Amino acid sequence: MPTEIFMPALGMNQEFGKIVEWLAKEGQTVVKGQPVLVVETDKATVELEATTTGKLVNVTARDGDDVPVGKVIALIVNEAEAVPLPAALALELETPISCAVAVQTPDSVSSSAAANVKLASPLAARIAEEHRLDLSQVPCTGKRIQKEDVLAYLAKQEAALQTQVGRKTASPKARRLAREHNIDLHGLPGSGQGGALLAEDIIKAVEAHANQPGAGMASTGASLPVMQIPAAAPTEIPANHMWQVMARRMTESWQTIPHFYLEAEANATRLKAWRTRLLDRLEEKVSLTDLLVKLVAVALRRHPRINASWVDGAIQSNPEINIGLAVAVDGGLMVPVIRNADQLGIQALGVKRKALVTGALAGRLPLTDLCGGTFTISNLGKFPCIDNFTAIINPPEAAILALGRIADKVLAVDGEVMVQPVLRMTLSCDHRVIDGARGAEFLQTLTELIDDPLAILE
Amino acid sequence: MSTLENMREITFGKAVNEAISEEMRRDPTVFMIGEDIAEAGTTFKVLKGLVEEFGPQRIIDTPISEAGFAGIGVGAAMTGMRPIVDIMFGDFITLTMDQMVNQAAKIHYMSGGTLKVPMVFRTTLGATRRSGAQHSQSLHAWLCHVPGLKVVIPSTPYDAKGLMKSAIRDDNPVVIFEDKMLFQQKGLVPEGEYTLPFGVADIKRAGTDITLVGTSSMVQVALEAAEILSALGISAEVIDPRTLKPLDAETLIKSAKKTSRAIVIDEGHLGYGVTAELASIIADGAFYYLDAPVKRLGAMDVPVPFSPPLEDATVPNSEQVIELAKTLCGRV
Numbered sequence: 011m012p013t014e015i016f017m018p019a020l021g022m023n024q025e026f027g028k029i030v031e032w033l034a035k036e037g038q039t040v041v042k043g044q045p046v047l048v049v050e051t052d053k054a055t056v057e058l059e060a061t062t063t064g065k066l067v068n069v070t071a072r073d074g075d076d077v078p079v080g081k082v083i084a085l086i087v088n089e090a091e092a093v094p095l096p097a098a099l100a101l102e103l104e105t106p107i108s109c110a111v112a113v114q115t116p117d118s119v120s121s122s123a124a125a126n127v128k129l130a131s132p133l134a135a136r137i138a139e140e141h142r143l144d145l146s147q148v149p150c151t152g153k154r155i156q157k158e159d160v161l162a163y164l165a166k167q168e169a170a171l172q173t174q175v176g177r178k179t180a181s182p183k184a185r186r187l188a189r190e191h192n193i194d195l196h197g198l199p200g201s202g203q204g205g206a207l208l209a210e211d212i213i214k215a216v217e218a219h220a221n222q223p224g225a226g227m228a229s230t231g232a233s234l235p236v237m238q239i240p241a242a243a244p245t246e247i248p249a250n251h252m253w254q255v256m257a258r259r260m261t262e263s264w265q266t267i268p269h270f271y272l273e274a275e276a277n278a279t280r281l282k283a284w285r286t287r288l289l290d291r292l293e294e295k296v297s298l299t300d301l302l303v304k305l306v307a308v309a310l311r312r313h314p315r316i317n318a319s320w321v322d323g324a325i326q327s328n329p330e331i332n333i334g335l336a337v338a339v340d341g342g343l344m345v346p347v348i349r350n351a352d353q354l355g356i357q358a359l360g361v362k363r364k365a366l367v368t369g370a371l372a373g374r375l376p377l378t379d380l381c382g383g384t385f386t387i388s389n390l391g392k393f394p395c396i397d398n399f400t401a402i403i404n405p406p407e408a409a410i411l412a413l414g415r416i417a418d419k420v421l422a423v424d425g426e427v428m429v430q431p432v433l434r435m436t437l438s439c440d441h442r443v444i445d446g447a448r449g450a451e452f453l454q455t456l457t458e459l460i461d462d463p464l465a466i467l468e
Numbered sequence: 469m470s471t472l473e474n475m476r477e478i479t480f481g482k483a484v485n486e487a488i489s490e491e492m493r494r495d496p497t498v499f500m501i502g503e504d505i506a507e508a509g510t511t512f513k514v515l516k517g518l519v520e521e522f523g524p525q526r527i528i529d530t531p532i533s534e535a536g537f538a539g540i541g542v543g544a545a546m547t548g549m550r551p552i553v554d555i556m557f558g559d560f561i562t563l564t565m566d567q568m569v570n571q572a573a574k575i576h577y578m579s580g581g582t583l584k585v586p587m588v589f590r591t592t593l594g595a596t597r598r599s600g601a602q603h604s605q606s607l608h609a610w611l612c613h614v615p616g617l618k619v620v621i622p623s624t625p626y627d628a629k630g631l632m633k634s635a636i637r638d639d640n641p642v643v644i645f646e647d648k649m650l651f652q653q654k655g656l657v658p659e660g661e662y663t664l665p666f667g668v669a670d671i672k673r674a675g676t677d678i679t680l681v682g683t684s685s686m687v688q689v690a691l692e693a694a695e696i697l698s699a700l701g702i703s704a705e706v707i708d709p710r711t712l713k714p715l716d717a718e719t720l721i722k723s724a725k726k727t728s729r730a731i732v733i734d735e736g737h738l739g740y741g742v743t744a745e746l747a748s749i750i751a752d753g754a755f756y757y758l759d760a761p762v763k764r765l766g767a768m769d770v771p772v773p774f775s776p777p778l779e780d781a782t783v784p785n786s787e788q789v790i791e792l793a794k795t796l797c798g799r800v
Contacts, residue, residue, distance in 0.1 A: 182756050182757070185756070202759075
């Protein structure tokens with residue numbers, strides 16, 4: 011039996027996966043455990059391994075294709091097995107060997123003395139008869155004409171008919187929609203039977219068209235004179251899958267979550283001192299971010315309402331404190347998650363964070379490290395010009411904390427003017443889960459913890 | 469109109485019985501004629517109690533003579549009565565065809581409108597009762613092919629009562645096909661007076677992804693399929709035309725335009741059947757809105773077998789509807 015390779019579902023609600031690259035080529039022998047292709051999903055780039063040893067055949071998707079989850083994209087067959095190619099494909103790939111056909115009558119058998127005369131199987135002969143096919147026209151690939159040969163010939167005839175007619179197969183609805191939106195059917199990928207275009211294919215094409223800058227003008231432009239200003243054509247920056255996902259999620263968050271913002275600043279003197287001491291004491295280098303993750307985790311434990319989600323009209327308190335860190339990577343944004351951050355020691359936190367950030371930058375994080383976040387921290391503190399900013403909530407979480415830089419500021423401390431390091435931050439809250447007072451209480455706790463990190467022991 | 473308060477649950481057979489009783493009380497020109505309808509109350513006991521109330525002059529038992537009593541019916545209708553001619557099995561319309569097709573259906577037209585034939589032919593359809601090839605056919609398509617006849621095909625007790633009353637009051641010959649497998653089916657029916665108009669389809673279940681047009685007992689098959697499809701995330705709309713002539717084409721087309729896909733299910737033979745007509749009407753009216761070919765399910769084009777497993781296999785079932793719907797929705 012051939013083993014199917016199909017597009018895996020690596021995340022919830024994932025509908026498509028993109029084939030980044032085939033690592034093994036069609037016809038190549040692959041060994042169980044050998045990476046066969048690289049797939050990019052909403053969350054991560056993953057290598058798919060061969061689950062068995064055999065020959066890679068029937069590759070139906072190319073590099074760069076978006077493939078629906080669950081679709082079979084290739085087969086691995088035992089070398090001894092016949093390759094179960096679809097009939098039409100088989101014809102394209104193999105040069106058909108024409109062979110003479112003796113119709114099974116006593117006359118012709120006796121009259122055709124030539125040794126290379128081949129026969130048709132009874133089933134093949136019956137199918138041919140039903141379709142009024144002349145068997146001598148059917149190329150055969152084996153000793154005698156088999157059912158597969160006849161079916162392949164029929165498929166080829168059908169395909170030829172379509173080419174002859176020069177008409178792309180499309181449902182009537184798809185055709186109407188294409189006409190209404192002035193879209194050319196040719197070249198569009200069809201998702202229906204035999205690649206027929208369906209309505210949703212056209213709708214996708216329309217949407218893709220609408221997303222192009224400047225689109226929409228053309229279709230509404232009717233007969234109004236448009237002033238032509240000569241200008242360089244805008245360059246389209248290709249947005250990869252990850253960027254598309256970010257765009258979609260952020261739009262959804264911005265449009266559906268009622269955001270409000272609470273700003274605070276904390277005296278970071280003791281925080282910085284803490285880090286200096288830890289750098290001396292610990293083998294692993296820890297960053298200010300690690301310390302802040304720890305403090306945030308402690309604050310979340312004291313304010314479980316912030317560590318919650320709005321699900322189907324109800325507030326759902328999340329049992330784990332899983333803190334996501336927004337990381338800018340080459341293709342966009344990734345949010346690796348530190349699970350149970352409240353239960354990790356500082357050193358373990360630092361090790362985990364480093365591993366996650368390195369993995370994210372390399373684009374090779376397993377999906378489990380990208381799921382299940384309950385709160386996100388976005389830190390732009392490394393930019394000396396960013397005092398403070400606001401972030402968009404990462405659903406289904408209820409809040410996100412934006413951290414600016416730590417900068418020296420003039421403060422009034424105990425009646426004296428002092429210059430001290432200050433961290434400014436903004437908490438974005440989902441007002442369906444968190445109200446102003448609850449958000450402020452959390453931020454108050456966090457500020458106090460930063461002011462005096464020892465308070466985590468309380 | 470009916471309210472929920474006066475609704476009761478009664479069988480399809482009882483609903484038909486009520487419709488006829490009420491109309492016979494209301495109009496003294498209404499009478500019934502047929503085989504085994506008086507003391508026996510028909511083979512299916514649907515007319516039980518009628519002869520006791522209305523007497524043998526209005527519930528008339530005949531010998532086995534379908535062509536004869538159908539002719540009596542046509543003559544009575546032409547001369548001012550409102551007969552209900554009871555044809556025990558739909559298969560027996562082979563014997564009444566001349567009266568139905570060449571007489572009842574033509575007289576109003578051929579007399580230049582001076583004569584009318586206000587009568588009802590009441591008969592059955594449907595297989596799976598183990599009655600053999602001569603008592604199990606669904607031949608309603610034959611009569612849909614004849615201008616001048618109205619063809620009514622109820623699927624629920626509520627529809628059966630309302631449509632029967634309308635049929636009796638109609639001034640044209642009306643043929644009502646009741647599925648013999650539906651007589652025991654129960655449903656809510658209001659007590660007392662109501663009629664249902666001809667040519668108005670009923671949306672038995674609303675949906676958005678695919679239209680299932682069912683007739684008679686196939687409405688139930690479509691509803692079962694719709695229930696399972698909904699669990700698969702496919703929202704099916706189930707439409708019952710209720711009357712095939714006149715036909716509410718508008719509702720069928722409107723639904724198919726909305727869902728972009730349609731399956732027509734009828735228990736008559738598939739070839740040249742009711743499904744072909746309805747599918748053609750939908751394909752024509754909704755062409756530019758269809759995302760898949762309109763599909764049909766009907767009885768196999770074979771005589772209905774006597775063997776129960778074979779008989780069952782000839783009739784469309786909900787599994788077939790589900791498979792086909794999944795295919796049309798691109799879900800296989």
